[in-house]
Amino acid sequence: MDLILWRHAEAFEMREVAEDLDRALTPKGERQAQRMGAWLNRQLPHGTKVLVSPARRAQQTAAALERKFKTVPLLAPDGTVDGLLQATRWPDAREPVLVVGHQPTLGLAAAYLLSGQAQPWTLRKGAAWWLRVREREGVAQVVLHGALSPELL
Secondary structure, three states, X not given: OEEEEEEOOOEOOHHHOOOHHHOOEXXXXXXXXXXXXXXXXXXXXXXXXEEEOOXXXXXXXXXXXXXXXXXXXXXXOOOOHHHHHHHHOOOOOOOOEEEEEOOOHHHHHHHHXXXXXXXXXXXXXXXXXXXXXXXXXXXEEXXXXXXXXXXXX
């Protein structure tokens, strides 16, 4: 199974809005989302399932992908690693899954899947980490297939 973790792009600070879920992307964030969305669109298999946090900034980031997506409350800013793994059906999903979400959950999930411990790893705003589970000699292994920030595109 492939699991792609995409952190929402740069968003306005809380002082700009009353509710965290209403924070929108900044102009820089819109450019980050467009660059990463275009790259992901070229790389992702056609049948990739896209799951997105209900937060406005995550919805706007996902919209740059120009694919259908499903809004999943478990991926909200207060989400957990367990909720993310449940939503993605890790590691049993038959199709690749792209999650558009938030820190610290994405970093904690990446750390847990790659090292076995939920550690405070950080994904940069707008960055994507592509994880893949594979079997070697009867043992499931999680590998980092790729990690990319929008500044490198």
